[in-house]
Amino acid sequence: MKEEDKLSVWKNKLHEIIYEADTPMGKLFDIILFFIIIFSVILIMLESVKSIDAEYHQILFVLEWVVTIFFTIEYIARIICIKKPTQYIFSFYGIIDFLSTIPLYISYIFAGSQVLLAVRAFRLLRVFRILKLVQFLGEASQLKRALRASRAKITVFLFAVLIASVMMGTLMYLIEGDEAGFTSIPTSIYWTIVTLTTVGYGDIAPITPQGQAIATIIMLLGYGIIAVPTGMVTAEFARQNKERTGESSGNRYVHVNTQSCPTCSKEGHRDDATHCYNCGSILNE
Amino acid sequence: MKEEDKLSVWKNKLHEIIYEADTPMGKLFDIILFFIIIFSVILIMLESVKSIDAEYHQILFVLEWVVTIFFTIEYIARIICIKKPTQYIFSFYGIIDFLSTIPLYISYIFAGSQVLLAVRAFRLLRVFRILKLVQFLGEASQLKRALRASRAKITVFLFAVLIASVMMGTLMYLIEGDEAGFTSIPTSIYWTIVTLTTVGYGDIAPITPQGQAIATIIMLLGYGIIAVPTGMVTAEFARQNKERTGESSGNRYVHVNTQSCPTCSKEGHRDDATHCYNCGSILNE
């Protein structure tokens, strides 16, 4: 075995550990990574609380550097062990990985860029990659299918809600005016959505009888039309339940594992796949 | 071909572009109109924000005039190319078109009529006319059918909610009185609906133990009875889903195109229609 081959074997090994979750090592790596991400997000939260930051700044600072260095090593390892690094670097998770690692370095170089540090919280999105090994995904995919099937209806519904909000918001702006807090049409539209969705902060509230009358209509509307998205999703769930029990379903499912192609990073390969269904390169066994 | 015939051909052409969406030109016109309407509504919103209006008043003013002149030309063209102009002028969309064009001219003539400018926001309603070419309409019509089928139930429900609100509001007025903000029965009814729909602004809130006890009952009532409209609409959706898959449905649907009668403006003609189903005049092919 030549030097190059040994390197290649070593790279494949690393790829299996970092990108997949079928081997014990791959699973362990994912679990460790999961807890480090959660831990680092809690760190960021604690840092943002002034009283805690004042007291434990030194500890939080050191821990944050430890986590960042770990993520830096992981990021470099991910680039090294994949065959087409650009595919990873410009993929969704590649960008998230980069954005969740770099802010600390930048804040060290440029003074006044502390605001960027909160961007690190977006590393929480990385947990979704790890969760591919969780058994709950079957449930999640059912949710996704129900939402996708109702997508057109939900779009129509949201569109109607937005147009109604613009109309109602403009009307309230005309009726209530500045004293009640309806200082501009966008603010009034914001208030209308606050009311329609039954959130109701109360920072802006109508004071004239006419305004209160229209507010009442908006509330009853919001209270009633929530039935529409609920009805759509429920009917969809019921249909899916039925389809699964009946024989009329024409869909077939195959089990896919957590392997990802070492060349193009595509996931969702069949258990018996030998080639990537996307780029055709050979998959590691 | 005589002069008059050429005019008639030209009018038919214009009618097809402006009123219909089956030809490429008709589609293009609708898409342009759609974006101009959205753009003009955003203009109106920005104007209402004091800080933006102070800085960019000149630009907004000019852009608004450009949009208004475009709408004026469109309005006149719509009148010219239709055979019975009064049918259009006094139709729903004809009035909307007029009301969304005229305010700027009026505000120019009469000082102090600036308040009318916000009326222009109602031109947003015009997008509904354009949306007739959108494929989502099938979904919208399903929503509409579900709502229509539940209409009687929803009326009973709303009526019961309103009577309960009047009763509860009066009771709260008797119990709480002026200090807590329950200054009159209408205000108390307003508060009751704010609470029942779970909006809860908090500008008015009970302070006596008895008032809080009744407020608790109203909240639990509102929290519980939302199940009623939701249940009605959901059951209706489920029924429709079933009907569509089963053969038991006695309804028959035919496809209608976006043509509108050049005489009476009625829409919803069958693809193979040669005469308007409303006035019997011949449709353009």
Added chain:
Amino acid sequence: MKEEDKLSVWKNKLHEIIYEADTPMGKLFDIILFFIIIFSVILIMLESVKSIDAEYHQILFVLEWVVTIFFTIEYIARIICIKKPTQYIFSFYGIIDFLSTIPLYISYIFAGSQVLLAVRAFRLLRVFRILKLVQFLGEASQLKRALRASRAKITVFLFAVLIASVMMGTLMYLIEGDEAGFTSIPTSIYWTIVTLTTVGYGDIAPITPQGQAIATIIMLLGYGIIAVPTGMVTAEFARQNKERTGESSGNRYVHVNTQSCPTCSKEGHRDDATHCYNCGSILNE
């Protein structure tokens, strides 16, 4: 025909007009009564608005007396034309009729009893009697049946919600204390229900991190468990829809008219009934 017989005929006639809605006169009476009730409730509302009462006190006062005298005559007529007056006087609607008529007289006799005037708003409950002629009642009875079928489940649900509220409220009282507004356990329970039902006034809000953490749990709980009553009522509606279409339903319905027994006031007689199903006395044809 003797004097007494003429009186009896006249009484029967009056009974038909006042208590029933099958004859044109009966219908007319109900419609007039309906609008007078609505009108009188609006009067009471306007009176409670200080600014309106200050300006139009005289007009409102006169109109209120007119309405009250009308109701007084109606009340006496109802007693006269029924065979067993006590049955009416101590029935639910008899008491409502009395309570909605008497306050104005009392306020005239005893100074300082103005607060009682608002009790008149409860005459709105009288509209329910009139609504017996409305075709929507079929829908209302379906609602009622769905709610009755879910009653046991709703009781269990409400009971669980109340116990959870007491627990959570006590916990919040321990954690938050006086500064945040959690001044006593009942107040904390009130706040818990305000939060659980997603009303959220904001007059009381947690300020400590622990309190906010528990508040978060209560909110998510409230956001999630609303699915329970909704699910119950929806499933019930769906079941009813199915039953109505299928042949498996063992229920049979007969049409009942709006006649009420002249002796015992019971309603819900079959169209072909000649005797009251409750007291057996002969019904007017």
Added chain:
Amino acid sequence: MKEEDKLSVWKNKLHEIIYEADTPMGKLFDIILFFIIIFSVILIMLESVKSIDAEYHQILFVLEWVVTIFFTIEYIARIICIKKPTQYIFSFYGIIDFLSTIPLYISYIFAGSQVLLAVRAFRLLRVFRILKLVQFLGEASQLKRALRASRAKITVFLFAVLIASVMMGTLMYLIEGDEAGFTSIPTSIYWTIVTLTTVGYGDIAPITPQGQAIATIIMLLGYGIIAVPTGMVTAEFARQNKERTGESSGNRYVHVNTQSCPTCSKEGHRDDATHCYNCGSILNE
């Protein structure tokens, strides 16, 4: 019969009364206990209201001691009449019984432990033990089954909501900053959940246009995705309804009585059981 045997018989009798609800005496005991628990919880609530405590402190104090002594006797009786006392003492209800009895004694011994008194409110949990005799339990178990069947879906849903809340909360912290009340990331996440669940206190509310825009998205999201848990639970209820009517159900149920094993306290024995299914010891007939 020896002395020891008489004691044993007496113990068995007591066990039947205290732990079970099949005999008239057992039922009576449970009903009395139920009302004493409710009464004692009301006592604790009243004590926490400063104005009431100031006036009636003496009466409340005496009543509380009466209740506590009753609970102490009951607690000791429960220990005496069971064969393996440690099984009861360290069971869930054993600990609740202890915690709801001891605080008054402790507050008497240690000054400054008054805060513990509110812990007594948790004795409300004891009513669940008594409710085992209530017929509503069939309904409750249906609720439980529906929730258990939807558990995996609800977990996925809650997890997604939490991650979205952390993301959105961090974003709002970056955009809004201190003046609007978004003082730290945890506070912003708290606000996000307040908004997403449509509670909307209004103690914290966005003031910048960008913040209000994102708040609008969060609200619409919260307004829309409530359809997901509702849909899941509803579909589950509908499925259960169907299963109960159809023959396709493979589950079999047996009736269990309210007996509890005198040795290990396990409940849920079949009516015809002679031995405890858990520890094998003989059950009282």
